[in-house]
Amino acid sequence: MNPTVSTxxxxxxxxxxxxxxxxxxxxxxxxxxxxxxxxxxxxxxxxAASLIFLAAYGGMVSLAQVGIYGIAGMxxxxxxxxxxxAAAAWNPYHALVVALVVATVVGLGFGWIAARSEGIYFLxxxxxxxxxxxxxxxxxxxxxxxxxxxxxxxxxxxxxxxSNPVPRYFLTLVVAVLVFLGLATLSRTAFGLGLQGVRDxxxxxxxxxFDVLLHRTLAFGIAAFVAGxxxxxxxxxxxxxxxxxxxxxxxxxxxxxxxxxxLYRLEGAWIGAFTYALIDNYSREWVPQVGNILGPAxxxxxxxxxxxxxxLASPGGIIGIWDRVxxxxxxxxxxxxxxxxxxxxxx
Numbered sequence: 001m002n003p004t005v006s007t008x009x010x011x012x013x014x015x016x017x018x019x020x021x022x023x024x025x026x027x028x029x030x031x032x033x034x035x036x037x038x039x040x041x042x043x044x045x046x047x048a049a050s051l052i053f054l055a056a057y058g059g060m061v062s063l064a065q066v067g068i069y070g071i072a073g074m075x076x077x078x079x080x081x082x083x084x085x086a087a088a089a090w091n092p093y094h095a096l097v098v099a100l101v102v103a104t105v106v107g108l109g110f111g112w113i114a115a116r117s118e119g120i121y122f123l124x125x126x127x128x129x130x131x132x133x134x135x136x137x138x139x140x141x142x143x144x145x146x147x148x149x150x151x152x153x154x155x156x157x158x159x160x161x162x163s164n165p166v167p168r169y170f171l172t173l174v175v176a177v178l179v180f181l182g183l184a185t186l187s188r189t190a191f192g193l194g195l196q197g198v199r200d201x202x203x204x205x206x207x208x209x210f211d212v213l214l215h216r217t218l219a220f221g222i223a224a225f226v227a228g229x230x231x232x233x234x235x236x237x238x239x240x241x242x243x244x245x246x247x248x249x250x251x252x253x254x255x256x257x258x259x260x261x262x263l264y265r266l267e268g269a270w271i272g273a274f275t276y277a278l279i280d281n282y283s284r285e286w287v288p289q290v291g292n293i294l295g296p297a298x299x300x301x302x303x304x305x306x307x308x309x310x311x312l313a314s315p316g317g318i319i320g321i322w323d324r325v326x327x328x329x330x331x332x333x334x335x336x337x338x339x340x341x342x343x344x345x346x347x
Contacts, residue, residue: 015267022173026166035165041277042172043237045270046179047230048257050223053183056264057192058219059118059199063251064110064126067133068224069231070246072103074137076232077149077241092155100228107224108217115216130251138243148242158236172233176270179226183266186222195219256303260310262317271318279303 026034047069054060079095090098114125137144159167186192197205198215206212235241253276261272283302314320 019177026169031165034169036281037274037277039165039169039172039237041270041274042169042176043230043233044254044257044276045273046176046233047227047254048261048269048273049179049183049266050226050230051254051258052263052266052269053226054219054223055258056266057187057195057199058216060115060122060216060220061255061263062114062126062220062223063123063255064114064129065223065227066246066251066254067130068103068107068110068227069234070133070137070241071106072099072228072231073235073241073246074144074149075099075102076235077152078143080153089153092153096155096232099232100225103228103231104221104225107227108221110224111217111220112213115213115220127248127251130246131248134243134247137246144241144243146243148240148244150240152235152239152241154236154239168236171236175229175233179229180266183226191215191218256307260307260317262319264316265319268317268319275306275318276303279306
């Protein structure tokens with residue numbers, strides 16, 4: 001799979017304005033919007049960014065990201081011993097580090113296997129990994145079971161989400177900014193450029209002496225680390241984790257978020273996640289008549305319709321629409337060249 005990656009990016013001043021607005025969001029929006037929309041969109045965006053990194057720079061569309069972030073979340077929850085299941089509870093910060101290490105190592109293993117395939121075969125192998133993780137934690141009752149792990153102990157930096165959601169929001173915001181900057185910088189390093197070469201011309205890169213399998217495996221490991229970060233943040237957000245939160249539907253949702261925002265642009269991860277969170281929470285209020293007819297299925301129907309519209313109208317997602325609008329406005333403002341001006345014909 002050789003996706004066409006847009007070479008344009010949102011201008012850094014625009015991104016800076018977005019970050020500033022996000023930083024002052026607690027002063028502008030309600031606690032409900034801050035907690036349920038913005039915080040959720042930030043950690044979902046991190047999960048989608050791990051997928052977009054693989055798709056945009058490695059040509060690998062993975063459905064294993066939810067499974068990997070589930071491994072990180074389950075590892076963290078078990079180590080801090082939620083529900084008082086054992087005497088020796090881990091420090092939340094130590095558990096956080098171990099959870100990310102476990103997710104990254106498992107991701108490297110998944111990548112080493114999946115990186116030997118391409119296209120639809122890669123997609124199906126990563127889907128199998130995600131389903132495997134779901135059934136593992138569903139069946140192994142000592143680690144989770146269908147009931148999941150509740151009342152997870154959180155680090156002090158998160159604060160109490162019930163009384164004050166601001167600390168958790170700022171923590172998630174800072175992590176999201178670091179993830180974006182880290183992946184954007186990595187894409188310009190020798191490794192990132194080599195990965196893009198492997199994406200476009202694997203046979204030529206192999207002939208030049210590059211280890212294609214190693215590049216793809218390492219990229220999968222990096223994406224697994226990012227997905228693990230999202231998994232731990234999801235536990236911070238929900239205070240619990242269950243197999244139902246890392247099932248096949250969630251894996252598809254992350255792919256939908258990436259496609260809606262823009263599958264080959266890192267910033268599209270958070271645009272898609274914000275759109276997803278808005279539809280998830282306000283779909284009944286926006287379309288009460290349709291909501292009454294569709295019932296609980298209204299969200300899936302609306303997100304499915306939006307997904308189809310995006311795929312048909314703008315394969316580049318919402319950010320692709322922005323690029324086209326900006327290009328058209330730029331063409332209108334650009335003065336015509338002598339060759340473009342209308343020259344009156346002589347009679």
